[in-house]
Structures are given as C-alpha cells and as structure tokens.
Amino acid sequence: MRMRFILLLALASGCIPMTGCQHVKPWQRGALADPIMSADLDPVGTQQAEHVFFSREAASGGRGVGGGGCGCN
Amino acid sequence: MNRAGTQALKPEPQPAEPGCQHPAAALALAAALYLMQLNRAASQDHFDYRFENYQEDNGRMGVQTQTWLFEKTVKPWLTLRGQVVYDAISGNTPIGSPPPSQIKSPFPLPPPLSTSVPTAFLRDNRWAGEFEAALNYGPHHLTPQFSYSSEHDYLSYGAALNYSLDLNEKNTSLNLGWAHDWDSILPNGATYIFTKQHKNTDDILIGASQLLGPNTVLTFDFTFRNSSGYLNDPYRGVLFDDYPQGDPNHPSLFAERRPDYRECYIAYASVMQYIKALRGSAEGSYRFYADTFGIFAHTVGVAWHQKIGPRLVISPLFRYYEQSAADFYGTQFAGDPSNPYDTTRIPAYYSADYRLSHMETFTYGAEVSARVLSWLTLNLGFKRYEMMGLDGVTSPSAYAHASILTVGSRVWF
Numbered sequence: 001m002r003m004r005f006i007l008l009l010a011l012a013s014g015c016i017p018m019t020g021c022q023h024v025k026p027w028q029r030g031a032l033a034d035p036i037m038s039a040d041l042d043p044v045g046t047q048q049a050e051h052v053f054f055s056r057e058a059a060s061g062g063r064g065v066g067g068g069g070c071g072c073n
Numbered sequence: 074m075n076r077a078g079t080q081a082l083k084p085e086p087q088p089a090e091p092g093c094q095h096p097a098a099a100l101a102l103a104a105a106l107y108l109m110q111l112n113r114a115a116s117q118d119h120f121d122y123r124f125e126n127y128q129e130d131n132g133r134m135g136v137q138t139q140t141w142l143f144e145k146t147v148k149p150w151l152t153l154r155g156q157v158v159y160d161a162i163s164g165n166t167p168i169g170s171p172p173p174s175q176i177k178s179p180f181p182l183p184p185p186l187s188t189s190v191p192t193a194f195l196r197d198n199r200w201a202g203e204f205e206a207a208l209n210y211g212p213h214h215l216t217p218q219f220s221y222s223s224e225h226d227y228l229s230y231g232a233a234l235n236y237s238l239d240l241n242e243k244n245t246s247l248n249l250g251w252a253h254d255w256d257s258i259l260p261n262g263a264t265y266i267f268t269k270q271h272k273n274t275d276d277i278l279i280g281a282s283q284l285l286g287p288n289t290v291l292t293f294d295f296t297f298r299n300s301s302g303y304l305n306d307p308y309r310g311v312l313f314d315d316y317p318q319g320d321p322n323h324p325s326l327f328a329e330r331r332p333d334y335r336e337c338y339i340a341y342a343s344v345m346q347y348i349k350a351l352r353g354s355a356e357g358s359y360r361f362y363a364d365t366f367g368i369f370a371h372t373v374g375v376a377w378h379q380k381i382g383p384r385l386v387i388s389p390l391f392r393y394y395e396q397s398a399a400d401f402y403g404t405q406f407a408g409d410p411s412n413p414y415d416t417t418r419i420p421a422y423y424s425a426d427y428r429l430s431h432m433e434t435f436t437y438g439a440e441v442s443a444r445v446l447s448w449l450t451l452n453l454g455f456k457r458y459e460m461m462g463l464d465g466v467t468s469p470s471a472y473a474h475a476s477i478l479t480v481g482s483r484v485w486f
Contacts, residue, residue: 021285024244028287031347036354036378036386039292039345044123044140044156045440045454045479051138052127053436056460056473058396058429059362059370061296062341065252065276066235067203068220071227 118145123452123481129473133192134164152207160199165192169310169329169425171404172468173321177314182321189470190427191324193263195308199224205233212239218252226264226307228257233276243284248294250278258303265310265328270303280341288347298337305331309426315409315417327410329424331401337364353379367400368429384444390456392436395463399429404466427471431464440479448486454479 024032035041047067054060055072121142128135142156167190170176174186205218213236220231233252240247256272258264280294310326318324343358355377362370376390401422408417438456445451456479460472 021244021283021291022287023242024284024287026242031288031349032284032290034347034354036380037290037345037347039290039343041378042440042442042452042481044121044142044481045452048123048125048138048140048479049436049456049477052458052475052477053394053434056428056458057370057394057434058366058368058399059337059339059360059364059372059394061276061298061337062294062339062360062362062372064235064294065250065278065296066205066218066220066231066233067252068201068222068231069227069229069254069256069272069274070199070201070222071224071229071258 117485120484123479126478127475129475132165133473134166137161150209155204158201163196166195167427167471168193169326170312170324176321177405178318179315180317187322190468197224226259226261230255246282248280252276258307264307266307272300272302274300290345292343294341296339300335302333304333304335305329306426311423311425312405313409314405314407315415330422331424332422335365353377368396370396386442387439389439395433398431398464402429427467430462430467432460432462435459448484450483452481
C-alpha cells in the first residue's frame, strides 16, 4: 500500500511538467541561456557537496544516476 | 557514492524562424545571435580544479578532497568529460557504542565513565575516476559512463548509461538513466569482516525537465535503487546489554547486522527561476526518499545566485534534511549473542550506526565565483553542516558538526 502510494505520487508529479506551461520560443530564451540558470553550473561543487551528504545521511541520490560507489557510507 | 547531476534542458538558442517578414523577426534574429554568443561562452571547453576541506569539530573526521575535471567538445556530436578525485581521510569516528555513562548493564559499571560516544581513529586515502562520452544526434543525447573508486578497504567499479530526448522545440526533455556498481568491501585489522565481501547496486531513473516560461525550468526525477549483498558498515559495532564489559570506556561490541537487500524510492523535483529585475536566479528543490530499511527522508534546498557586475556571482544556500530511523536501529540491544544460554531474544537485524537514527541536518553557507580573466574563473565557498538527533535517545555527541571550505578554479580553453 505504501509503495503504491509512492508510485502514484511519482507518476502524478511526473505529469506536472506536461500541463499548464507556456510554450517558449527559441528567441525567448535569453534568461535561460544565462549561466546562473544552469543546473550544471558547478558540477564539481555539486558532486563534492553530494558526497558529504551521502557520507553522513541514510538517504542519497535523486539528481541523476552514475558516478560509482565508495566506502564512505 | 557520487551522483552525476541531472541533465537539464539545454538553454541553446536556435536561429529565428525563416521567412518572418515583420519587425519582430529582426528583433528575434538579433536576440538569437546574442544568445548564441552567450551559449558559446557557456559551453566552452574547460578544466576545473577544486579543493575541499571538510573538517568536523572536536577532532572528528576530516576529509581533504581534490578534484580535477575536464570537459571537451571534440566534435559537434561528441563531448568528452573525465574527472579524477583524491580524498585524504583521517579522524575519529563513533564505533557504535553509546556513551559509557549511558550503557545499560545488569552489572554495576565502575566510574569514571565518559559521557561521549567512544570513537576510533581512522585514516584512509581514496582515488576515484570517472569518464563519460556524451553522444548527440539531433534531439537524442546518449551518455555512457564508467567509474572507478579505490580505498584500502573498498573497491568499486561502476557503469552508467543516460539518455535524454528533446521534445516540443526543446521545451521538454525526457531523461532515462541506468547505473550499476560492483563493489567489494575488503577486510583489515579494524573491520568486523575477515574475507572480502561484495555489494551490487542498480539505479534506474526516469525524469523530465520542462520550461514553464521564458524564466522558469522545472525538473522532476524518479529513481528506483536496489542494493544487495553486504550492506553493513564493517567498522560499526553494536553493544548488547547482557555481555559483560571489562572496561566500559572501551566497550566490547558485536558486528552490526543489516538486511542484505535494500530497495530505495526517490522522487526529486527542482525549480529554477530567473528574476530579471534583480539580475539573479532562485533555485528550490525537494526530495522524498523511502527505503525498505524503514527510512523516510525529506530534503529541501534553496539557493540564490546573485550577479554583481559583469564578473561576480554570489550564491548563498540553505538545505534542510530530516530522516526517520531504520527499523533495526538502536543505541544498544537486549541479550548476548555469544551466550547460547541467554534466553533473551536477539533481533534478526541490529545497528547502532547514528546515521540510521531519527535525525535532521542543516547546511548553510555561500559561494563566490569571479571570472577574473576571460579564460579563468575562481571560486571560494564556506558552509556549515550541522547534524542533530531527534529521537531523544542517541547521544548528541554522536552527531557531527563540520565546516566545509572550498577553493576552486575553472580554466576555459
């Protein structure tokens, strides 16, 4: 039951991006092209921060897959 | 485990539609040309170096991490990315016992008894490497990745394959990912294992990024993970009530025992919003996590990226994390596993690893990034990381409080 709820939540949340948004034309992307809007602005910094959290907390992941394992947790 | 960032929608500008005869076409063309220039600046090849000093208070663990990363677009359809990480790890870490003054024992324990959790000194080095090739074919982006990590007590090989598909004039991006880690846990004089142990982990991701408007990007990912094999911490012990303690300040412990299979369900959502009037962007994220150990966790993160002048960006951040305890977590357990005549029932699984307890953590700090030359960006950051127990049982001395200093550079070439 709990897992079914989680899967439904995930599915419902996944549908959010498909609805209620404005179509953005290529020439309207000035702000989106700004480096401060990049999710990958500082990949090394993000990885190092995630590694600290991974080493100290029971939950991890969510932002992508890959990168390999380590013995810190 | 390092986790590569989710591939977001590429903010690549595209040329204006041909055949537009009205004045807006000229404006659009000018904007597109300007954006293409910006994009070229943002996607230049680069080499990054970053040093991080993670230091816990009171002589607990310290980790000095150095990371070297390169990214080079070899062909329009091929971008290579590789990185090497070196960790120097040393310091004191809790061994799994409660403070001697809090040990429940059928026998009286002689004072003086320490009020802090006992710790052991640990020293290790870690080398890790990662290599990936991003293959682009029209709206399709395929990225195979290989990774390696080596410590004197741990060895890991990893492979991953990420795929993303641009849809709807790049307003939508669908992301799929798979990763597998083959890990080996190696014995040494300080571990509770005497032979090499193995662990396998699979991650499967499905997600999407969506432009909600010209200033807003929404990302959503769902990850399923399963791990099997040796899932214990080989250094972490457990104290049993009925086992006689000779010196409670140096308690005798038993190896912890966790299930050998774990499933995790992770939902992650983030929003990035550009605020033109302030020349800044706001980033908010939420992560829900549940696993078959019985742990539920919530993570909320917010960051602000403020541009100051043409070269400087200041980014304050705050992150809050809260988790429930694993079903088999305790600070000490009833019985004595070594005594066959002890009638107290020993639980099937037990761990006193404080990282499996009901707790919360706070992270706050800021980073400054400056493009000092056209080919050089420098950054400097400082963060505090605070862990706090919420169960009222685990000793506050078990939880770490750390300062994190980072210094880095990016050379564009």
